[in-house]
Amino acid sequence: MATPAFSDDDRHFMRVALSLSKRGLGNVWPNPSVGCVLVSSQGMIIGRGFTKPGGRPHAERVALDEAGENSRGATAYVTLEPCSHFGKSPPCASGLIDAGVSRVVSALEDPDGRVSGRGHGMLHDAGVTVDVGLYNNEASRINAGFLSRVMRGRPLVTLKLAATMDGRSASNSGESQWITGARARENGHLLRANHDAILVGANTVLADDPTLTCRLPGRIDQSPLRVILDRKGKVPPSAKLALTSNSVPTWLITTEPLLDEVSEKFAKSGVKVISARCADSHFDLNDVLKQLGEHGLTRVLVESGGLLAASLIKENLIDRIVHFTAPSLMGADGKAMIAELGFERLSHIPHFRRTSIRAVGEDIEATYEKITD
Numbered sequence: 001m002a003t004p005a006f007s008d009d010d011r012h013f014m015r016v017a018l019s020l021s022k023r024g025l026g027n028v029w030p031n032p033s034v035g036c037v038l039v040s041s042q043g044m045i046i047g048r049g050f051t052k053p054g055g056r057p058h059a060e061r062v063a064l065d066e067a068g069e070n071s072r073g074a075t076a077y078v079t080l081e082p083c084s085h086f087g088k089s090p091p092c093a094s095g096l097i098d099a100g101v102s103r104v105v106s107a108l109e110d111p112d113g114r115v116s117g118r119g120h121g122m123l124h125d126a127g128v129t130v131d132v133g134l135y136n137n138e139a140s141r142i143n144a145g146f147l148s149r150v151m152r153g154r155p156l157v158t159l160k161l162a163a164t165m166d167g168r169s170a171s172n173s174g175e176s177q178w179i180t181g182a183r184a185r186e187n188g189h190l191l192r193a194n195h196d197a198i199l200v201g202a203n204t205v206l207a208d209d210p211t212l213t214c215r216l217p218g219r220i221d222q223s224p225l226r227v228i229l230d231r232k233g234k235v236p237p238s239a240k241l242a243l244t245s246n247s248v249p250t251w252l253i254t255t256e257p258l259l260d261e262v263s264e265k266f267a268k269s270g271v272k273v274i275s276a277r278c279a280d281s282h283f284d285l286n287d288v289l290k291q292l293g294e295h296g297l298t299r300v301l302v303e304s305g306g307l308l309a310a311s312l313i314k315e316n317l318i319d320r321i322v323h324f325t326a327p328s329l330m331g332a333d334g335k336a337m338i339a340e341l342g343f344e345r346l347s348h349i350p351h352f353r354r355t356s357i358r359a360v361g362e363d364i365e366a367t368y369e370k371i372t373d
């Protein structure tokens with residue numbers, strides 16, 4: 001099929017829809033975060049929507065409600081194929097058809113088995129002009145978490161690192177607060193707000209007793225859930241992550257043999273206990289992520305210590321890295337932010353592609369993506 005010719009207006013309105021779609025990230029799992037803009041034949045925006053917290057209503061429904069009767073003859077810009085299935089509400093494709101929308105410009109086909117082309121097909125069969133593929137790469141990057149859950153059965157995994165210029169994240173006595181400045185820490189909280197969950201190991205919980213909440217003004221209610229990997233069942237119910245689990249959910253992953261004992265230990269708290277496979281006295285991290293995918297998570301932020309970070313890197317499970325560098329030095333006696341990786345040859349080390357870099361206060365924030373091809 002020939003690629004449709006898109007106009008400057010098409011590009012403009014799809015960019016608006018893409019920026020709307022980012023608003024739901026971290027809030028809508030297991031669903032994708034979709035943006036929708038309805039534009040009248042006179043070129044006016046008459047409806048806007050993005051997927052609401054918890055994943056519903058869908059973006060199109062919100063935009064159609066805003067536009068009301070004005071939707072007749074309008075063009076809809078959507079960052080993901082409108083759904084075609086009867087879920088908790090009727091399909092968005094039918095909603096657009098019933099509202100009299102005459103053209104749909106869509107960035108990306110939805111890989112969900114209930115949709116995968118059927119949404120576009122329903123629209124086309126009803127006489128709606130359907131043009132697919134505008135800003136396909138941008139839409140895929142924004143919904144990389146949802147695409148990962150559906151296509152790979154696991155969430156997208158982002159590793160957050162904060163260190164000195166020589167890659168040290170704690171002094172040799174264990175002091176780690178604060179290496180980066182206030183601005184970088186604020187950005188770290190924003191990162192929490194747009195992820196579904198934060199993943200840490202039991203050692204971090206035992207050493208720091210963190211809360212891992214989002215404490216940015218205006219985003220306080222957007223704390224992601226917290227996931228603890230606890231192979232030996234060492235985390236006590238008095239840990240802050242357990243004590244606060246009624247306001248911000250905490251999940252704890254342990255091994256199958258310890259499941260009953262650990263569940264019993266947390267029976268009075270709101271902690272949800274899950275089990276994952278172990279191999280050679282280590283968690284099978286592929287299975288851990290598969291479990292998280294099955295529970296619906298799409299975007300996981302790793303804020304662990306160096307050991308868990310190293311294990312995830314060795315298993316090739318880190319998709320993105322957000323790296324904060326402070327303008328300071330610690331030397332070889334500081335603690336490395338990533339434990340031993342065991343690569344002997346330069347040709348074996350993992351490589352990442354830098355996708356952004358900016359100054360945040362005195363520090364530098366750079367984002368990297370795994371090179372997959």
Ligand code: AOF
Binds near residue numbers: 060
């Ligand atoms: C859309 N617009 O804003 C979103 C969509 O459980 P349900 O009924 O909410 O359906 C979830 C599926 O719907 C999800 O897996 C994805 O295929 C699609 N999400 N679709 O048209 C939206 N969030």
Ligand code: ZN
Binds near residue numbers: 058060082083084091
């Ligand atoms: Zn829908």
